[in-house]
Structure formats: C-alpha cells, structure tokens
Amino acid sequence: MQLFKYSIIFVLWVGTCLAIGKEDHSDSFEALRFVQAIQGQLPSQWLESPTHWRNLAKEAILSKERQGPLEAVAKNGIFFIGDGMGLTSVSAARVFKGQRDDGARFGEESSLHMETFPYSGLSKTYCLDTQVADSSCSATAYLCGSKARFSTAGLSPGVVFGDCRGQNNTNFHVSSIVEWAQREGKSTGIVTTGRVTAIPGAANWAGIAQRSWETDADVAESGKNPEVCPDSGIQLLRKEAGQRLNVLLGGGRHRLTPVEKIDPETNSPGKRTDGRNIAEEWLVMKEGQSGMARYITGRDELLGLNVSEVDDLLGSFAMQGLPWSDELERDNDPTMQEMVQVAIKILSKNPNGFFLFVHGGKIDSAHHANRPGRALREIVEFDKAVKTGDEMTDDLDTLIVVSADHSHTMGYCGYNVRGNSILRHSIIPADDGFVFSTLNYVNGPGPAWTNPDTGLRHNVLLDNTSNPNYELPVPVPLFSEAHSSEDVPIFAK
Numbered sequence: 229m230q231l232f233k234y235s236i237i238f239v240l241w242v243g244t245c246l247a248i249g250k251e252d253h254s255d256s257f258e259a260l261r262f263v264q265a266i267q268g269q270l271p272s273q274w275l276e277s278p279t280h281w282r283n284l285a286k287e288a289i290l291s292k293e294r295q296g297p298l299e300a301v302a303k304n305g306i307f308f309i310g311d312g313m314g315l316t317s318v319s320a321a322r323v324f325k326g327q328r329d330d331g332a333r334f335g336e337e338s339s340l341h342m343e344t345f346p347y348s349g350l351s352k353t354y355c356l357d358t359q360v361a362d363s364s365c366s367a368t369a370y371l372c373g374s375k376a377r378f379s380t381a382g383l384s385p386g387v388v389f390g391d392c393r394g395q396n397n398t399n400f401h402v403s404s405i406v407e408w409a410q411r412e413g414k415s416t417g418i419v420t421t422g423r424v425t426a427i428p429g430a431a432n433w434a435g436i437a438q439r440s441w442e443t444d445a446d447v448a449e450s451g452k453n454p455e456v457c458p459d460s461g462i463q464l465l466r467k468e469a470g471q472r473l474n475v476l477l478g479g480g481r482h483r484l485t486p487v488e489k490i491d492p493e494t495n496s497p498g499k500r501t502d503g504r505n506i507a508e509e510w511l512v513m514k515e516g517q518s519g520m521a522r523y524i525t526g527r528d529e530l531l532g533l534n535v536s537e538v539d540d541l542l543g544s545f546a547m548q549g550l551p552w553s554d555e556l557e558r559d560n561d562p563t564m565q566e567m568v569q570v571a572i573k574i575l576s577k578n579p580n581g582f583f584l585f586v587h588g589g590k591i592d593s594a595h596h597a598n599r600p601g602r603a604l605r606e607i608v609e610f611d612k613a614v615k616t617g618d619e620m621t622d623d624l625d626t627l628i629v630v631s632a633d634h635s636h637t638m639g640y641c642g643y644n645v646r647g648n649s650i651l652r653h654s655i656i657p658a659d660d661g662f663v664f665s666t667l668n669y670v671n672g673p674g675p676a677w678t679n680p681d682t683g684l685r686h687n688v689l690l691d692n693t694s695n696p697n698y699e700l701p702v703p704v705p706l707f708s709e710a711h712s713s714e715d716v717p718i719f720a721k
C-alpha cells in the first residue's frame with residue numbers, strides 16, 4: 229500500500245513538473261532522477277506482491293470480525309503513558325525496532341506491541357489555559373478527568389500557577405483514578421522512569437500549584453512558604469491516596485531525603501531542608517498498615533524480593549530520574565519491564581484487583597534534548613513494558629490503555645528508499661546541495677542549523693547519527709525542545 233501510494237505521488241509529481249512547461253527542464257529532470265534513484269535502490273524481487281498486501285488486509289478485517297465485543301467489567305486496569313510519545317514518535321519507533329530488533333527486511337512493515345491492541349483512537353491534549361500541554365496539566369486530565377492550568381497538577385481550574393492559598397482550598401482538589409480504585413478496595417501502584425515524587429505520577433495523590441514542588445526546598449526556591457504549600461513528598465504521607473498507595477517505583481531519592489542524609493550509593497546529600505526523610509517515614513507508616521512493607525534502592529533487591537512477603541513497596545533506584553535504558557545495568561537500576569513485572573506480582577495478590585499507572589519518562593527527556601536515537605530506543609523499552617503488562621494479565625478481567633500526554637516537534641519526512649535507516653538522511657540533496665535527515669526537530673538545544681560564518685546548512689553527512697547521544701541540528705535555538713500539540717494515539721485492549 230505504501231509503495232503504491234508513493235508511486236502515485238511520484239507519478240503525479242513528475243507529471244506536474246512536465247506539465248508546468250517544457251522550459252522547466254531542471255525540475256522535471258530532478259524529479260525523474262529522484263524516482264530513478266529510489267527505484268534503482270530496491271530490487272523488485274524484494275518487494276511484496278499485490279497478493280501479499282491483499283492477504284494482509286483480509287487478515288486484518290477478519291481478525292476484527294473474530295474479535296467481537298468483550299462485555300465484562302474489568303477488575304484490573306493498567307494505564308501506560310509514554311511521555312511525549314506522539315504519533316510521529318510511534319511511527320518512527322516502529323521502523324527503528326523493525327530495523328534494529330525484528331530482523332525485518334526493511335523496518336517499515338514492523339509493529340510495536342501496543343499497535344497490536346484491538347482498539348485505537350486519538351486524543352486532544354491542550355491545557356485549560358495553553359494551546360500546548362505540559363506533563364502536569366495533561367496528567368490532571370487523564371488521571372483526574374479534568375483539564376487543569378499549565379504546570380499545575382491534581383487541582384481544578386480555580387488554582388492558578390504558584391497559588392498556595394488555592395492549593396490548600398479543598399474545594400479545588402480533584403480526585404484521581406488511583407483514589408477511585410482504592411475506594412473499590414483495589415491495590416494501587418505507580419511505576420515511573422522519572423522521580424517518584426514528580427508529576428505525572430504524583431498527580432495521583434497530590435495537588436500542587438507548581439509542578440516543581442516536590443520538596444520543601446523546591447517550594448522555598450520559588451519564593452513560597454513550604455509550611456503553607458505542602459510539596460508532593462509530604463502529601464504522599466498526608467493525603468489518603470498517598471497513604472494507601474501500595475507500590476511506588478522509580479528514581480528521585482534526592483528529593484525523598486534530607487540534606488543531612490548522605491546517600492550511600494552516590495555519596496551525595498538529599499534535597500529536603502526540613503529534616504524529613506520521606507522514604508523512612510513511608511516505611512514506618514506502611515509497616516503500621518500491612519506489616520509487609522519494603523523500601524529498596526537497587527535492581528538486585530527488586531529482583532530478589534519474595535513478593536508473597538511484600539504488600540507495600542517503595543523503590544527509588546536513582547538520585548534523579550532513571551538513566552537511559554542502555555545505562556541501567558551500569559547503575560544497578562531496573563528496566564521498566566522489571567519494575568512492571570514486580571508491581572503486577574504484588575498488586576495482583578488482591579482478590580479485588582488493582583490499578584497500575586506506568587510512566588515512560590525518558591522518551592520526553594530524549595526529545596527535549598533533540599536526540600531522536602534516544603527517544604526511539606526509549607519507546608521500544610516502553611513498548612516492552614507494555615508487552616509484559618499484557619502477557620501477565622488476562623484480557624477477560626484487565627483493561628490496558630496506552631497513550632501519551634503530548635507530542636514533540638519531531639517530523640519524519642523525505643522520500644527515502646524503503647529500509648533506509650530511520651536515523652539517517654535523504655539520498656538526494658536538498659536545493660542547497662546538502663542532504664537532510666529523515667527525522668528533524670523544529671527547535672531545541674541541538675547544534676545550529678546554519679553555520680553563522682559560512683551561512684551554509686549543517687552537513688549531516690558528516691555526523692555519526694547512530695550514536696544514541698547524537699543531537700540533530702535545529703533551525704530555532706531553544707534551551708529545551710518544545711512540546712507539540714498534535715493529537716496523541718490511544719491503544720486499548
């Protein structure tokens with residue numbers, strides 16, 4: 229189908245160039261050269277026949293027919309959010325996975341596990357007061373069911389950014405899906421590759437008028453009184469949804485512990501200035517509830533747990549967010565898959581069922597840094613966690629939803645030959661004589677698009693694009709690449 233579509237585009241394009249005028253030799257010549265170059269790259273015997281494509285279409289329709297409605301009340305729910313995983317990211321990650329992992333001939337024909345789910349849709353993501361969402365207003369929307377103001381979490385529109393008084397007004401607090409699950413007698417858990425006290429996870433228990441308020445020091449840094457504006461760490465201990473949360477796994481030890489406490493693994497102090505140790509206080513609180521609570525900081529401890537002896541688990545494996553997925557082993561940090569596995573084992577002991585929220589935060593970090601290779605790797609890791617969640621549960625009693633909170637400016641373009649590495653560039657130069665990358669960001673901290681001395685565009689041919697830390701050059705300089713407001717996908721089963 230893809231090939232058919234592109235053939236049509238090429239034919240129309242060539243036709244248009246020829247029709248514009250016989251004088252326009254350069255355009256038509258370039259277009260023909262382009263088509264010939266593309267077609268010359270792929271031997272026709274490699275390309276699938278019409279029968280292949282028609283059989284695929286038939287199988288897709290038949291599988292929908294066989295699927296039929298599944299009418300039951302879900303006992304368990306797992307909600308996966310790929311932070312910043314817009315539609316373009318999903319398309320590019322599919323090709324990346326196909327080319328790197330699947331042994332696919334070209335890559336484009338592969339699928340992520342989330343894409344095999346029987347139901348899909350699209351979601352708008354704007355905030356109550358901004359065109360483009362951040363991860364906290366959107367968290368309030370998809371976890372609490374109400375749009376919120378930019379950079380606030382777990383609070384209704386009555387609270388503006390940084391409004392302490394509003395934050396303390398219980399009329400402005402909005403409940404979350406974690407609370408609703410707890411009211412139904414279900415176990416609840418959160419897994420994140422970010423900090424455990426950060427949004428979006430924290431929006432499940434906390435209401436904060438400024439998303440950075442994870443410790444008293446953060447509140448003070450913003451010029452507010454921490455005794456008046458409780459941070460998300462304190463709210464984990466004070467708010468009922470936090471107190472009743474069974475599993476909380478991720479990074480962020482720096483914000484759980486006081487400055488006086490030197491972390492034995494990293495030899496660095498905590499961030500809290502009020503002397504509170506949230507991790508230790510959580511453990512004491514949970515021991516009082518279930519008597520089967522654990523606080524862990526390493527992957528080996530996580531994998532060595534006897535889950536029959538653990539009902540409540542706090543794991544904070546890194547001082548900040550977890551490292552990139554290919555650096556986890558170096559730091560004795562678990563993968564998303566491993567965290568999801570242990571979380572489900574503990575939560576599923578409850579006969580009433582469970583709700584688990586899983587947040588893939590590294591996708592967003594990579595996009596913000598203009599690193600497409602990193603972003604695609606992190607989506608593939610996220611997808612493995614989705615697959616684990618799917619394999620460990622039964623479709624008859626478990627609802628799984630996978631979505632994103634917003635998108636990024638990454639585009640996926642150029643008429644490259646099928647199977648061209650998704651991280652590389654076009655085969656035909658642009659009008660300035662330089663080739664261009666298949667993936668591009670509109671803005672961000674990457675190197676300048678144009679050399680200020682020569683006025684020439686950055687030559688990506690000279691770049692090592694397979695290095696995961698490679699940063700794409702950008703036309704608009706910005707300290708951190710900006711989110712985008714394109715709709716995001718929803719996959720469900």
Ligand SMILES: [Zn+2]
Pocket residue numbers: 312363592593596711
């Ligand atoms: Zn972001």
